[in-house]
Amino acid sequence: MKSSAPIQSWKYHVSILTTAILVIVVGGLIRNLIIKKTEHAETSVLQALQTEVQQLKTSLKRNDLEAISDIVALAAKKAAPAVVSITPANSLALPRPVTTFNDYRIDKRQQSDNGETLLPGVSGLLLNASGEILTTSALAASGKEFQILFADGTKHAAQLIGVNATEHLALLRVQQTDKLPAPPESAATTPIEAGAWLIRLGRSPSGRQSVALGWLEAIRRDAVGRETYFLDAEFTPELDGSPTINLDGQAVGLNVFRSDLGKGVMIPLPHALTVAQAIRTDAQAAPQSWAGVELQDLNDEIKRALSVSQGVLITQVLANSPALRADLRPLDVVIKAEEKTIQSARELTELIHRSPVSTKLRWTIVRAGVTRDITVETAFFDGVNITVTPSQTFGIEFAREASANGLAITSVQPGSAGQRFGLQAGDLLQAINGTAIRSLNDWQRQQRALSPETPQLWLIRRDEQSFVLAVKAGGKAS
Amino acid sequence: MSNVLLVGLILVLALVGGHLVQYLRVPEVVGYFFIGLFLGPSFSEILTHEAVSAMEVFSEIALGLILFSIGAIFEFENLKKVGKRTLYLTLYVMSGTIVTVFLTLLLLGNNWQVSLLLGVIATEISPIATILVLRELNSEGPLTETVYNILALNNVGCLVVFGVATFLIRLVGGGEADTSLFVFAGKEIFFLLWGIVGSVAFGIIIGYVLAVWGKRIEEHGEVLILVLGMILVVVGATHWLGLSPLIATMAMGATLINLAKESQHLFDALGKTDPPLYAIFFVLAGAHLQLSSLLVIGISGIGYTVARVVGKAVGSYFGAKRLDYPDSVRKYLGFTLVPHAGVAIGLALQLRSIFPNYAEVISAIILGSVLINEVVGPVITRIAIGRAGEMREEAETPSFEAI
Numbered sequence: 001m002k003s004s005a006p007i008q009s010w011k012y013h014v015s016i017l018t019t020a021i022l023v024i025v026v027g028g029l030i031r032n033l034i035i036k037k038t039e040h041a042e043t044s045v046l047q048a049l050q051t052e053v054q055q056l057k058t059s060l061k062r063n064d065l066e067a068i069s070d071i072v073a074l075a076a077k078k079a080a081p082a083v084v085s086i087t088p089a090n091s092l093a094l095p096r097p098v099t100t101f102n103d104y105r106i107d108k109r110q111q112s113d114n115g116e117t118l119l120p121g122v123s124g125l126l127l128n129a130s131g132e133i134l135t136t137s138a139l140a141a142s143g144k145e146f147q148i149l150f151a152d153g154t155k156h157a158a159q160l161i162g163v164n165a166t167e168h169l170a171l172l173r174v175q176q177t178d179k180l181p182a183p184p185e186s187a188a189t190t191p192i193e194a195g196a197w198l199i200r201l202g203r204s205p206s207g208r209q210s211v212a213l214g215w216l217e218a219i220r221r222d223a224v225g226r227e228t229y230f231l232d233a234e235f236t237p238e239l240d241g242s243p244t245i246n247l248d249g250q251a252v253g254l255n256v257f258r259s260d261l262g263k264g265v266m267i268p269l270p271h272a273l274t275v276a277q278a279i280r281t282d283a284q285a286a287p288q289s290w291a292g293v294e295l296q297d298l299n300d301e302i303k304r305a306l307s308v309s310q311g312v313l314i315t316q317v318l319a320n321s322p323a324l325r326a327d328l329r330p331l332d333v334v335i336k337a338e339e340k341t342i343q344s345a346r347e348l349t350e351l352i353h354r355s356p357v358s359t360k361l362r363w364t365i366v367r368a369g370v371t372r373d374i375t376v377e378t379a380f381f382d383g384v385n386i387t388v389t390p391s392q393t394f395g396i397e398f399a400r401e402a403s404a405n406g407l408a409i410t411s412v413q414p415g416s417a418g419q420r421f422g423l424q425a426g427d428l429l430q431a432i433n434g435t436a437i438r439s440l441n442d443w444q445r446q447q448r449a450l451s452p453e454t455p456q457l458w459l460i461r462r463d464e465q466s467f468v469l470a471v472k473a474g475g476k477a478s
Numbered sequence: 479m480s481n482v483l484l485v486g487l488i489l490v491l492a493l494v495g496g497h498l499v500q501y502l503r504v505p506e507v508v509g510y511f512f513i514g515l516f517l518g519p520s521f522s523e524i525l526t527h528e529a530v531s532a533m534e535v536f537s538e539i540a541l542g543l544i545l546f547s548i549g550a551i552f553e554f555e556n557l558k559k560v561g562k563r564t565l566y567l568t569l570y571v572m573s574g575t576i577v578t579v580f581l582t583l584l585l586l587g588n589n590w591q592v593s594l595l596l597g598v599i600a601t602e603i604s605p606i607a608t609i610l611v612l613r614e615l616n617s618e619g620p621l622t623e624t625v626y627n628i629l630a631l632n633n634v635g636c637l638v639v640f641g642v643a644t645f646l647i648r649l650v651g652g653g654e655a656d657t658s659l660f661v662f663a664g665k666e667i668f669f670l671l672w673g674i675v676g677s678v679a680f681g682i683i684i685g686y687v688l689a690v691w692g693k694r695i696e697e698h699g700e701v702l703i704l705v706l707g708m709i710l711v712v713v714g715a716t717h718w719l720g721l722s723p724l725i726a727t728m729a730m731g732a733t734l735i736n737l738a739k740e741s742q743h744l745f746d747a748l749g750k751t752d753p754p755l756y757a758i759f760f761v762l763a764g765a766h767l768q769l770s771s772l773l774v775i776g777i778s779g780i781g782y783t784v785a786r787v788v789g790k791a792v793g794s795y796f797g798a799k800r801l802d803y804p805d806s807v808r809k810y811l812g813f814t815l816v817p818h819a820g821v822a823i824g825l826a827l828q829l830r831s832i833f834p835n836y837a838e839v840i841s842a843i844i845l846g847s848v849l850i851n852e853v854v855g856p857v858i859t860r861i862a863i864g865r866a867g868e869m870r871e872e873a874e875t876p877s878f879e880a881i
Binding site: 013016017019020023024028031034 | 668679680682686719720737
């Protein structure tokens, strides 16, 4: 472009330009400021929002917790009418079983609200309008007459109908069946799965409700196919015999204390009801046959190792049992029973149970590659044989917690076998006959495996010293 | 398909399309537009949405160029002659449009915010479409002159009233909870002023730079490089600064024409080189729109389209009468102002971020209406120019004149 004479003076141009530049600069600065401020405001709004969300979350969680207690309270309320407290009618009888943790039922007596001395008791579940109550078999040792306390405070007398000790259940019946509260809806049909939240609902002799919330940890099936449900809910003494309810207030099982396991477990209600039915239909429960073996199904490796093609492995021979008398030993494989080949543990168990008491069963076993025939005469099983408790046999109590160092003895009854042989409270039992003892289970297993007549060598640790005591079971305590 | 191939296709097909429609006595831009429709997602989908978005830069450049050219209107001599009258006429046209559209939409059941926004957007007249038609028709005469003059002022006015309208609506809607009304109003006013005054100031500065620098460059081609480059710089920079590229480029053009009178031929030269850009612009505009948008505009959309034309016609009629414009202007001005496109779409898109709840409705109406207007508008313009007797035979433009 060729230059042309400017029409206006350069002062004019400069002033225009300067104004324009000023506008841009100042305006830009102000704009920047405003934008920064809005951004700042936005971030602080954002932060405020975030804090609020956090608080909401926390309060929600808190509400969740409160909701949980509401749900539990509601479920307990629904089921409460059918949960009873059972105490022996005879005030002098002390109830068994003994739990291995400090059982204040033995030592203490509870006071009710109006000062009456109460007897320690267990809980129970009212089954139906006929007044039948399902509870733990432990109270069978307390006689046959009991007093039932209901949620509304009413008391009824009840009698023991029967006991199934293997199943740890007992059935009572209330005499006067009028004016009984309604039994809870049973949830017998819906299967419970591990992880489900459940509530142990019991009643103490004072009428107070015992509520323990937990979840189903595991379901164990034993060789006979019986299921044991392990809840991680607390198991206090009065919860023995109490029902387990789900969050809807429906009873799903019965809690019993298994001294062989040293903990409380839950028996699923369908099974418990079947047992109740069995108890009911033969009030004089037909004696059940028993052989005294613990069985295990064979897998391919065991078959190869023992050179058998089918059968059932005996893992334990219990004390005082027909099997012991027939000289059966652990690791024997039962391949035939009564001319029939045995394929599974269940088969053999059913065979034993079906046979009347005192039947001579012919078994064929394989031991160390050698086949031989054995005769096992079934005996009557009253369930007590299996359960060996320290206080029964030796008059001692062990600590509840197992430890790697051994089983601690918490008390020794005066005049008991244990005291006679020199056991003291505070002793640590580390081994029996060379086998390390780390838990009550270990102890039980040893006791079952050994004959009660033979002395056992107990390795004791006391006051930093280890020594061996030869003890002998003093027989059952009552 | 590579983008390069696409652009080439666009150009070639646009030419074909443009020529085809000429047989129907329809301005070329409509042909470009149809090609765009055809290439776009509505039909052959050769131009995908992504491709269209990627080529948006062309549209921006095109808009910047056209507004730069329009800025030439603000030459002081010209302004002195026709400035006042043009201003008043523009006001007439604009108010006519706003009022008619606002009332119509309100009657059709829309809320006042939407009706106001649409009324304001309706004032927009597509500068490119209009100018291209006029160029094609090689028109001369009072009507043509008036159209050129009005275009500049009208589009500035459109942006201003748009800003004011959004400001008003935000004011009434209230600001953030923690700021007082004063502060909020203050902020809004600032942004409004910044958008307008700031853009002008920026345009002036760059215009000065252009003028000074341009004087030193002898070669014609280099001047073009400078101008084009500056325009692009302005368009880009304004986005970053929150200014209006349209106003800034217009101010730039205005500054240049006033600082260096001989730059008029520069504008002419630009006019010779920018057709490809405009062709691309229109094809893209067509590809941007979808035929389906016609279906959703509904009664409000039709009302809007009609009301807009009516508003312009009425406004220009009364304005021309009042201001003693020649008959041709009075009768036909409104109809030359029908084309409606780029800036309107841009404003509608802006609304998406400002008033998201209204943006849907408004976008739907605008897009559908633009579709109609871009097809119908140029035709009407041509008819109007023809009736006004200002059409000249198309002069032979040498096709390969050395730039």
